[in-house]
Each structure stands twice: as C-alpha cells, then as structure tokens.
Amino acid sequence: MDNLRDASDAALVVAIGRWNEDALAEVYRRHGGAAYALARRLLNDNQLAEEVLQEVFLRLWNTPERFDSERGSLRSYLLAQTHGRAVDLIRSETSRRRREEREARESTNFGDDIEREVIDLTVSEKVKEIVAGLPTDERQAIELAYFGGHTYRQVAVMLEAPEGTVKSRIRSGLRRLKKDLAEAGVGASWAEN
Amino acid sequence: MGRELSHTEVVDLLGAYALDALEPAELQTVDRHVQNCRECLAEVAQHREVAGLLTPGWSKPPPGLWDKIAASLEEEAPPLDLAPVMAMKPRRAVSAAAPQRNFGTGIAAMVAVAAMVMIGFLGFRAVDLGGDNTPGGTYAQELQRSVNAALAEPDSRKVDLVSTDGYRMAHAVVLPDGTGYLVKNNLPALSDERTYQLWALVGTSAISVGVIGPEPKIVPFKMDGPVSVLAITEEGKGGVVSSKQDPVVAGRVQAV
Numbered sequence: 166m167d168n169l170r171d172a173s174d175a176a177l178v179v180a181i182g183r184w185n186e187d188a189l190a191e192v193y194r195r196h197g198g199a200a201y202a203l204a205r206r207l208l209n210d211n212q213l214a215e216e217v218l219q220e221v222f223l224r225l226w227n228t229p230e231r232f233d234s235e236r237g238s239l240r241s242y243l244l245a246q247t248h249g250r251a252v253d254l255i256r257s258e259t260s261r262r263r264r265e266e267r268e269a270r271e272s273t274n275f276g277d278d279i280e281r282e283v284i285d286l287t288v289s290e291k292v293k294e295i296v297a298g299l300p301t302d303e304r305q306a307i308e309l310a311y312f313g314g315h316t317y318r319q320v321a322v323m324l325e326a327p328e329g330t331v332k333s334r335i336r337s338g339l340r341r342l343k344k345d346l347a348e349a350g351v352g353a354s355w356a357e358n
Numbered sequence: 359m360g361r362e363l364s365h366t367e368v369v370d371l372l373g374a375y376a377l378d379a380l381e382p383a384e385l386q387t388v389d390r391h392v393q394n395c396r397e398c399l400a401e402v403a404q405h406r407e408v409a410g411l412l413t414p415g416w417s418k419p420p421p422g423l424w425d426k427i428a429a430s431l432e433e434e435a436p437p438l439d440l441a442p443v444m445a446m447k448p449r450r451a452v453s454a455a456a457p458q459r460n461f462g463t464g465i466a467a468m469v470a471v472a473a474m475v476m477i478g479f480l481g482f483r484a485v486d487l488g489g490d491n492t493p494g495g496t497y498a499q500e501l502q503r504s505v506n507a508a509l510a511e512p513d514s515r516k517v518d519l520v521s522t523d524g525y526r527m528a529h530a531v532v533l534p535d536g537t538g539y540l541v542k543n544n545l546p547a548l549s550d551e552r553t554y555q556l557w558a559l560v561g562t563s564a565i566s567v568g569v570i571g572p573e574p575k576i577v578p579f580k581m582d583g584p585v586s587v588l589a590i591t592e593e594g595k596g597g598v599v600s601s602k603q604d605p606v607v608a609g610r611v612q613a614v
Contacts, residue, residue: 175497175499175500176500178497178500179497179500179501179504182501182578183504183537183578184580186428186431189427189431190424190428193419193424193427197419197423197424198416198417198418198419199410199413199416201417201418201419201423202413202416202417203413205417206413211420215419215420215423215426218419218423218427219423219426219427219430222427223427223430223431226431230497230578232497233497234497234498235497235498236399236400236403237403237404237406237407238407238410240410241403241406241407241409241410242406244406244409244410244413245376245406245409245410248377248378248409249378252378292411292412296412307377307412310374310377310378310379311377311379311409311412312412314378315379316374316379316380316381317374317379317380318381320379329370332370332371332373332374333370335373335374335377335379336370336371336372336373336374336405337373338373339373339376339377339404339405339408339409340373342408342411343404343405343407343408346408346411351411
C-alpha cells in the first residue's frame with residue numbers, strides 16, 4: 166500500500182486493471198472526497214450522492230480502460246463521471262426539476278454562486294479570483310449548467326437569452342478559465358495526491 | 359436532432375457537452391462526432407479539466423462508504439463462471455456455464471496453421487521505453503510496461519493466433535496466474551457496429567474472455583482453468599454470450 170501512495174494515477178489505473186483493490190482504495194482516498202462533494206452539491210442529497218460515488222468507483226473497477234490518461238487527469242475523469250451520473254438522476258425527476266427551475270428563476274442570485282463554491286476549494290485563492298474575473302454572463306451560464314444540472318436550452322430560458330448565445334458563453338467561459346488558470350500556473354498540482 | 363452536425367456546429371456545442379448540458383436529442387449526435395474527432399476530443403478534455411477545478415472542494419465521504427464499495431467489488435467481479443460479457447475491452451473471464459459451443463472445424467484448422475507458420479514471438483521482444491521505470495507515465499505506457507514484463511517472464515506462455523489462410527494473426531502472452539495481454543495483431547479494423555471478441559476454449563466450452571472492440575491494440579485480459587485454445591471472433595457491437603461465428607484467428611495455448 167505504501168508503494169501505491171507514491172504511484173501515479175495512471176499506474177493506479179493499470180493496477181486496478183489487474184484487480185488490485187488496494188489501488189482502487191488509493192484512488193478513492195485521493196479523489197473520493199472531491200467526487201462526493203460534487204455529487205452532494207448537485208443532488209443536495211447525501212444518500213443519492215453516496216450511490217453516485219459507489220457507481221462511479223465500480224465503473225472504474227469494471228472498465229478502467231475507459232480512462233485515458235492522455236486525454237486528461239484521473240480526477241477530471243472521475244468528476245466528469247460523477248457529474249454525468251448526478252445529472253442523469255436530476256433529470257430523471259422531471260417534476261422536481263420544473264419546480265426547482267421555477268424557484269431558481271424567482272430567487273437565485275446567479276452572480277456569486279461559483280465564487281461561493283470555490284471558497285471551499287483547497288486548490289487556491291487564485292481559482293476564486295480567476296472565476297470572479299469571468300464576465301458575469303459567462304459565469305452565470307456555466308454555473309447554471311454545471312452546478313444546476315440544466316441543459317443550455319434551459320439555461321437560455323432562465324437567463325432570457327438566445328440558446329446560441331448561451332452555448333457560446335459556456336464554451337467561451339471555459340476557454341477563458343483555462344487560459345487564465347494556465348497563466349496563473351493552476352491546473353496540474355491538484356491532479357494527483 | 360436527427361441530422362448529422364457539421365464540425366463547426368459541434369464545436370459550438372463542446373462547452374455544453376463537457377458540462378453534460380446538451381439536450382438528449384443532441385447528445386448522441388455530438389457524442390458520435392466527438393469520439394471520432396481528435397480535435398473535439400481534446401477540447402472536451404480541456405473543458406472537463408477546468409470544470410474539475412470548479413468542484414466545490416472536498417467533502418469527507420461518510421464512514422462506511424468505502425466498505426460498501428469494497429463489498430460490492432466482490433459481487434461485481436465474480437470468478438470465471440459468473441461474470442457477464444463485458445461491453446468494452448476484456449478484463450474478466452466470462453461465463454463458463456453458458457457457451458457450450460464449439461467453433462466448428464475452423465478452430466482446428468487454424469490451430470494447425472498456427473503450429474506451422476513461423477511468426478510471432480521469434481521476432482518479439484520487449485519494447486525499450488528509454489529506461490523510464492518511474493511510477494509516472496500514461497496509461498498506455500504503463501500497459502506497455504506490463505506487457506514487456508510479461509514477455510520477459512520466463513514462465514509466461516506465448517500464443518500465436520492465426521487465420522486459416524495464414525494472413526491474419528494476433529499474438530498474446532499469458533502469465534502463470536492467468537493474466538494475459540493481446541499484444542499485437544493485424545486484424546482489419548471493423549465498423550463501429552462490429553467488434554472482435556476473445557474466447558478461451560476450456561474442454562469443449564468456448565468461454566468469452568471479453569469484447570475487445572473494433573480495432574484492438576494492446577488488450578489485458580484474464581483467464582482461468584485449463585485453457586487449450588484462444589480464439590477471436592467477429593461479432594455485433596457489444597459482443598455475444600455464445601458465438602455462432604467461426605474464429606477469425608485461433609491458436610493453441612501450451613499447457614502449464
């Protein structure tokens with residue numbers, strides 16, 4: 166197990182491919198908390214978040230070859246899996262979503278949510294600053310899509326903006342974040358360990 | 359969205375795609391494009407890295423959750439005779455109970471060809487990766503290291519799988535514990551709707567070792583029991599529990 170603590174994420178995934186349960190435990194130790202936080206944030210339900218986490222780690226156990234380290238970090242892979250599954254659950258409860266959308270339209274102050282979310286990030290204050298520096302319309306679109314689990318068309322309705330504009334804002338906001346994070350030197354150290 | 363989208367149209371949607379914010383009707387079309395477009399795939403990966411940074415920090419998972427996951431691993435990873443056919447590359451041997459089928463006369467002919475053709479491991483050797491033995495590296499590199507180690511293992515068994523005409527071949531290496539790797543092959547790439555499937559012959563039963571995709575390269579797999587032959591068939595996407603196809607290639611596994 167000590168060796169696994171020093172292993173790269175890619176090496177851990179290969180070990181998982183050899184049915185090494187300790188390797189999966191090490192991946193859970195490294196990234197389980199981030200995945201759980203995301204699931205809980207999206208679902209607002211501890212029980213559902215646990216189920217999502219179980220599913221994500223079982224999927225890694227069963228099909229580790231789906232992770233391609235050349236396409237990104239294991240952390241982002243697991244978080245994308247977590248996000249996708251959580252969004253599936255959110256959207257499976259159509260009536261609940263409709264109610265939440267109404268509530269969101271009526272009461273949400275869109276501007277500050279991402280900033281509030283990253284306050285909890287252990288990564289850095291830099292991330293918070295960079296997110297805060299995003300144009301408001303891009304930040305709102307990303308927040309509603311990523312943390313709200315809404316489709317870009319739903320976001321367009323909520324923001325009373327054209328669909329094409331919203332999808333462009335999401336993409337341009339993500340690209341701007343990438344560039345700003347890279348310039349600030351953020352983006353690699355959180356990938357492992 | 360029934361129609362195909364142009365590359366430009368898909369690119370516009372990549373941010374939403376990366377955040378799982380597409381409408382279901384669009385998702386399939388965009389997904390199909392992205393999986394076949396390196397440029398789009400790379401952009402999606404970048405977007406997901408960024409999204410990962412926005413994740414709300416770290417919440418300690420509840421005590422006992424790992425125990426639940428670990429307990430379910432035993433259920434999800436049963437021994438040879440219980441596991442389901444896998445939809446992706448093989449890791450677990452499958453279904454000793456189900457497929458009681460022999461592949462017909464093809465398999466014997468192919469094994470005979472394999473015995474005669476001078477191919478495969480005569481020219482096989484571990485790939486030099488520049489002495490990089492650190493724990494780092496990509497999944498592909500790690501996998502290659504595993505293959506190299508398996509090939510260098512004195513007790514490993516090398517298997518040449520050959521077609522009846524001798525033109526198609528695949529090579530595998532199997533360690534004493536049953537861990538194996540499909541190392542290389544010259545099988546033609548299939549369409550996305552087709553796949554190759556790897557089988558192990560135990561007695562008269564053809565056991566699915568796994569579905570290895572339409573264009574397999576290095577593929578890890580696991581087999582158990584007294585396997586006498588490895589064979590690869592071509593099947594519909596997703597694979598089958600019991601094959602009705604003759605093998606594309608097959609080769610005899612030396613007894614331990």
